[in-house]
Amino acid sequence: MTSWPISLRAPVRPCDAECVTYAVTVDTSIPVGSPEMDALQRAGAVALLGKGLGSVEAIEGPDGMEVDIFESIVAVHPGGALLTIFVDAPALEFAEDAVQSVTRELLERSELLAEWTVERCEVRLHPQLAQESLDAADGPDTPPADAATRKAHHAARETAADGRDECDAEAEAKAARNRMLTMSAELRSFPPVMFGVLDPEDEDGGEEEDVEAGVRPEDARLAAGALVYGTHLLVDELFQDVQTLTQTRSNVAECERPLWLLEELPERYALEYDAHFARRFLVTAIAMTTRFTNGSFQQLGCLAEELAWRLLLREASVSLETFGLMDEGVAVALEAFAENVYEDLDHEWLYDDSVGEIGEDAAGEAFGVTPMAIGSWFTPFNGGRYAHPYAMEASEDATQ
Template identity: 70%
Template sequence: MTVDAHIPEGTPEMDPLQRAGAVALMEDGFDSVEAIEGPDGMEVDLLDSIVAVYPGGALLKVFVDAPALEFAEEAVRSVVGELLERSELLADWQIERCEVELHPKLAQESLAAADGPDAPPDDPADRKARHTERPTVEDDSEGYDAEAEAEAVRDQMLALADELRSFPPVMFGVLDDEDDEKEDGDIEFAVSPEDAKLAAGALVYATEILVDELFQDVQTLTEEDTTAAECDGPLWHFEDLPERYALQYDARFARRFLVTVIAMTTRFTDGSFQRLSCVAEELALKLLLNETNVTLETFGLLDDGVSAALDSFADNVYEDMDHEWLYDDSMDGIDESAVGAALGVASMAFKAWFTPFNEGRYVHPSAADEPEGAAQ
C-alpha cells in the first residue's frame, strides 16, 4: 500500500527537526501494530512499513498480507488514520492517497501461472518493458483513448511545473531578458517557455514514480536479504546503477540511496537546491532523468523541444559528467590516478558515494557516512 499524508493546508512546511519527530511518531505507531482488523472481522497482517517524510507531509509504504485488495486498502487507511489521530502533533494531517500495489514477487508468481495468448512473458525485464510500452491501436478499439490519456498527463505535468521551485525557466534553456536583446544570429537554439514548463512538470511527475519504484526495490532486497547482483526478484532501478558494484547494492545501501533521492528532490521542490552534493546524488539525478524521458516517451510527449529542455537542465545542474566513468570499466580507478588528479576528478570509490564533495554540500543524516568506529 502507498499512503500519502499531507500537513494541514495553510500550515508552514516542516523544518528538519519537525520532520525527524514526525518519522519517530509514525514508526513508533506502526511498531505497536501487529495486525489490523478489516471488514467483517477479517484480519490483515501488517508485515512492514517504510516512512519517508518531506516538508509538506509523508509518503508511506505499508506492506500487508490481505485476502483481497479492497480489504488491504480499507485496513491500511483505517490504521494510518488512527495513528495520526492518536498523536496530538499529527492529528490534523490529511490522507490524500491510499492505494493498493501488488507485491512484486507475488505478482510475478501470479503472472507466471497465467494462460492464453495474452499471457505476459516470464522474464521480469521483458514484463517491465511491456508494462512501459505505449498503448496500441488495438487498445483504442477496446475503449482506450491514448490521445486523451496523453493530453490528461500533459495537463497534469504542466500543473506540476511550479512545484520545481529551485529552477527558473533559464535552467531549461529559455532565453532570459538579456539574451532577448541579442541579435537573432547570436542564438543557435532556444527552448520555448511551454517546452520548459512541460519538462519541469515531467521531472516532478517522474519523481513520484521513481520514489515509489525505489521503495519496492528496497522491500525486495530486504525480504530476500541479498544484493542486486544476486536478487531473484524483479528490481526497477538498482540494476541500472554501475554494474561493477552490483554486489554492494544490498538493502542498507538501497535505503541510503532512497533517502538520497528524497532529500535531493525535496531541495528541487522547496527552492533550497544549490548544487549536487555527492556521487550518489549524481547517479540519482541520472535515474530521475531516465525515468522522466521514459514517462514522456510513454505518452508520446517527448518531442525535440522538451528533449532539448531536459538536456539543458542536465547541463546546468551537473558540474561535470565524471560519474559516467563509473559505467565504463576501462576508466576504473581514474579518480585515484595522476590523470584524475590533474583533471581534478573527485573520488568515485564506492565507499565515497555518500561523502559530500566539500563542507558546503548537504547529505541527509540517514544517508551520510557513519563516524569512524560507530557501531553497525
C-alpha cells in the same frame, strides 16, 4: 466496491506466508474548478493526510480478512496529493480495493478534504513479477495453448478494444500532462532559463524568433513537472528496493528477487549494494530532491547525488514516454536542464568497464576526473557541499 471498515487495532502483525507486500499508489485531486493550493494549504493537507493514514493500522474486509498498513508516503502538490501506501494483503486486488476504500473514507471524514476525489488507485508491479504472474495465470481468461487459436483469440480481443483503448490512452495522457504541468510549480530551485527558456532580458526578436532560439515555456514546465512526478517514483522505488534487500538479507548481485532501481547503478559494485547502502542512497536521493523542491539547491553535493540525479532523469524521461508526452521540445528542455545541473560527467566513468581494470583512483589521476571509489560516493566534494549525515555514516554499527 467491497466495504473495508477501518480498524485501529495494535500492534500491526507481520505479513504471514499467505500475504504479500504491495505498494499502492493513490492519486487524489482537489475539486474541479478550485484554485490551486498555496504553501500553507499544502502543509495542512500533508498534516491531515499523514495523521489520518498514521491512525490506521489495519483494514477489515469480508469474512474476517484483514489488510495491514505498515508505511505511507504523502507528497502534496498544488492540485492534490500522491500517496504511496505499503500494505500486507493476500492478493493484489484486495490491496487496491482496501486502500481505495480507506482513502475515500479518510477524505470524507475530513471536513477540509471531503470534496477531494480519488483519481487513481493501483499497485505498480515490477515488470518481471508481472510477467511471472501472467505466465502462471490459469483461469477462464487464460489464452488458449494452441498457437493458431491463441492468435485468433487475441485478434478478436484487440479489435473489440481498439476504440476504447485509444480513447482511454488519450484521456490518460491529457490527465498526466495536466498533472505534470501543475506539479512543475514544486520545482522551486530552478527558473525557466535552466531548461533553455530565453531570459526576457536577452530576447531581442519576436515571438517566432524566440521559439526557434530557445525552449518554449510550456515545454519547460512539462519537463519540470515530469521531474517532480519522477521524484515520487524515485523515492517509491528506492524504498521498495530497500525493503527487498532487507527482507532477503542480500545485495544487488546476489538478490534473487527483482529490483527497481539499484540494478541501474554501476554493475561492478553490485556486491556492495546491500540494505545499508540502499538506505544511505535513499536518504541521499531524498535530501537532493528536497533541495530541488524547497528552493535551497545550489549544487550536487557528492557522487552519490550525481548517480541519484541520473536515475531521476531516467524516471522523468520514462514517465513522459509512457504517456506519449516526450516530444522534441520537452526532450531539449530536459537535456538543457541536465547540462546545467551537472558540473561534469566524471561519474559516467563508473559505467565504463575499462576504468575498472585500472582502478578508479588511477583513472582519476590519469584523466583528471574526481576519484570514484565507492568509499567516497557519499563524501561531499568540498566543504561547501551538502551530504546528509546518515548517508555519510559508513559504519553499520551506527545504525543498530
